[in-house]
Amino acid sequence: MNPRYLLWISVPVVLSAGVLWLSAQEPKGDARSAINEGVKVAELASQLQNREKAIAQKEADLRQMEQRLTTLQVTLDKDRNDLAARERAVQEALTKLENLKVRPAIDPQLIRTYEAMDPTAGAQALRELANQNQEVAVALLAGMTPKKAGKLMDQLAPLDAKLAGRLSERVGLSKPKEPGA
Structure with a gap:
């Protein structure tokens, strides 16, 4: 698997694990700070989910682009080969024509x-x-x-x-x- 994909997948997983670990810690201080931290954790979890969705969408877009590029590359290679074959045919025809002109x-x-x-x-x-x-x-x-x-x-x-x-x-x-x- 491509290291780039591993990076895109592993970063959100590590962040999720960190958020879960932080939420499992005992709250320090009064109840008010615990509620604020709970809100922050929920907010961070929501942002993380949104980020994961965005990354998944970008990966899907990248796969589509790669498929299109592959298709275009195949078409380009085929056209290049056809052009080379035509060029060889033209060169052969020119050579035959020149040979006919020489007695x-x-x-x-x-x-x-x-x-x-x-x-x-x-x-x-x-x-x-x-x-x-x-x-x-x-x-x-x-x-x-x-x-x-x-x-x-x-x-x-x-x-x-x-x-x-x-x-x-x-x-x-x-x-x-x-x-x-």
Whole structure:
């Protein structure tokens, strides 16, 4: 039990015992002083009872406040955990988004090979490549000279306009991977 509660309980008990002990003592002096002392004892006993009631009420109020604080603490902890989970989810989403914006490094030989191809055959090959790995297709297009990439996209657009649009968008939104990253 909390020492504070023991103090609140023991003080009134000790005072009550003291009052009872004093009232059990033989009266000294005349009858008038005995009556005055009896009145004082009764008055003190009444004050003590009132004090005990007030203390009991304060204890009940404290218990209610502790329960409310416990409930609020649980709610606060739950909200804090939810917020931390949301923050982690947002950070993961931002990381994924940043990774989508960075295109991988492509071997320059592959870029030169696609640039040397006939635009029709290159468009077919780019379409297959994009279906397998869109990031490589984006990096390949981004590494080509704009003129040769334009010819390739001219041939790709009639084959698969949606794919051509997605590749163009990804090339425009991405940036080359930094060396050493």
